[in-house]
Amino acid sequence: MPAALVPLAAQHVPAAAALVTTGVARLREQVPVLPAQWADERVVGRLVRALAERGSGLALQAEDGTLLGFQAATLLDGHGGRWAYTPDIAHATAGIPDTDRAIERLYAGLAERWVQEACVEHVVTVLADDGAALAAFGRLGFAPHVVDLVRDLGPVDGASLPDGGDVRRAVPGDAPAVLELHAALVRHLRSAPVFLRIPNAPALEMQRRRIADPTGAVFVATVDDRPVAFLRIGPSADDVATIVRDKATASITGAFTVPELRGTGIGSALLAEAVAWAREARYVRCAVDHEAANGEASRFWSRHATPVAISLARRLPPMTVPGVA
Numbered sequence: 143m144p145a146a147l148v149p150l151a152a153q154h155v156p157a158a159a160a161l162v163t164t165g166v167a168r169l170r171e172q173v174p175v176l177p178a179q180w181a182d183e184r185v186v187g188r189l190v191r192a193l194a195e196r197g198s199g200l201a202l203q204a205e206d207g208t209l210l211g212f213q214a215a216t217l218l219d220g221h222g223g224r225w226a227y228t229p230d231i232a233h234a235t236a237g238i239p240d241t242d243r244a245i246e247r248l249y250a251g252l253a254e255r256w257v258q259e260a261c262v263e264h265v266v267t268v269l270a271d272d273g274a275a276l277a278a279f280g281r282l283g284f285a286p287h288v289v290d291l292v293r294d295l296g297p298v299d300g301a302s303l304p305d306g307g308d309v310r311r312a313v314p315g316d317a318p319a320v321l322e323l324h325a326a327l328v329r330h331l332r333s334a335p336v337f338l339r340i341p342n343a344p345a346l347e348m349q350r351r352r353i354a355d356p357t358g359a360v361f362v363a364t365v366d367d368r369p370v371a372f373l374r375i376g377p378s379a380d381d382v383a384t385i386v387r388d389k390a391t392a393s394i395t396g397a398f399t400v401p402e403l404r405g406t407g408i409g410s411a412l413l414a415e416a417v418a419w420a421r422e423a424r425y426v427r428c429a430v431d432h433e434a435a436n437g438e439a440s441r442f443w444s445r446h447a448t449p450v451a452i453s454l455a456r457r458l459p460p461m462t463v464p465g466v467a
């Protein structure tokens with residue numbers, strides 16, 4: 143390919159932002175409920191400029207200077223070590239025939255540096271309809287890790303409750319029950335086959351505060367007055383795909399039904415309440431994410447919402463780090 147890998151710099155920003163927004167606009171044609179701001183070159187350009195200024199990216203440039211693609215990442219500590227994260231707005235390639243090779247060159251150039259910095263976990267968020275990028279990163283050893291979904295605030299299908307069932311907004315007195323359900327959710331996510339590294343459920347006082355926080359809402363389902371499920375919704379989360387970060391987007395950040403009552407409509411009934419709350423609070427849409435390995439969550443959320451971004455992860459063996467045998 144007569145193209146050169148060069149550091150992502152200020153002169154690449156307009157073309158890089160245009161590549162990103164072209165992809166977002168294409169996805170919005172299929173999923174019009176997505177926020178408009180990420181199809182706006184000025185908005186995306188500001189973020190890409192910050193990445194370029196930090197020197198954390200590479201650009202692939204044709205001989206005539208045309209930008210063929212770019213990728214940038216932030217190095218973070220966590221996940222049991224250092225990891226490199228490329229958000230959905232921090233990479234794109236032009237619709238060129240050898241997209242696969244372009245993605246490989248950009249990733250290889252960056253990964254070489256990351257490994258020098260003992261960074262062996264690499265995560266990239268790809269728009270769900272970008273088959274070429276999903277295939278290219280898949281070939282490079284990346285696998286689905288987290289899925290982000292979005293939905294409108296219209297009616298929720300399948301809401302029903304078993305005999306003696308009720309769904310209501312939690313009050314501070316429900317904090318012990320919500321804590322118990324939340325702790326069970328954490329155990330579910332830490333267990334096979336999900337194996338998520340996740341902190342303990344926040345303690346009782348924090349549960350109480352979350353329930354009382356007027357910017358969000360926690361809903362509980364009871365059967366014969368026994369709490370059996372909860373769902374939490376609130377302002378847009380900041381640890382999700384960029385294309386669903388938006389002031390008019392409410393984020394669902396937790397849901398759990400006790401195993402013996404799953405599949406009876408309780409989760410859908412909680413979702414219906416949460417969607418009604420979001421409508422009332424003047425949100426336009428809601429978003430949720432789940433681990434790809436969480437089959438129940440995947441089936442449930444893909445029934446109620448549309449996948450819009452997939453985060454793919456690749457973990458290198460520790461011996462890849464220079465000096466580690």
Ligand SMILES: CC(C)(COP(=O)(O)OP(=O)(O)OC[C@H]1O[C@@H](n2cnc3c(N)ncnc32)[C@H](O)[C@@H]1OP(=O)(O)O)[C@@H](O)C(=O)NCCC(=O)NCCS
Pocket residue numbers: 300302327330371396397398399400403404405406407408409410411431432433436438439441442443445
């Ligand atoms: C995801 C979860 C909250 C869904 O809760 P739930 O109470 O089982 O949800 P519902 O009963 O409304 O829907 C579950 C399924 O039962 C089906 N169902 C609902 N009511 C039904 C009924 N009366 N008869 C038959 N099937 C029914 C639904 O169609 C749905 O099918 P699907 O799995 O193909 O989507 C639950 O599976 C759970 O707690 N999982 C573990 C924790 C977790 O992963 N949480 C999400 C983290 S992102």
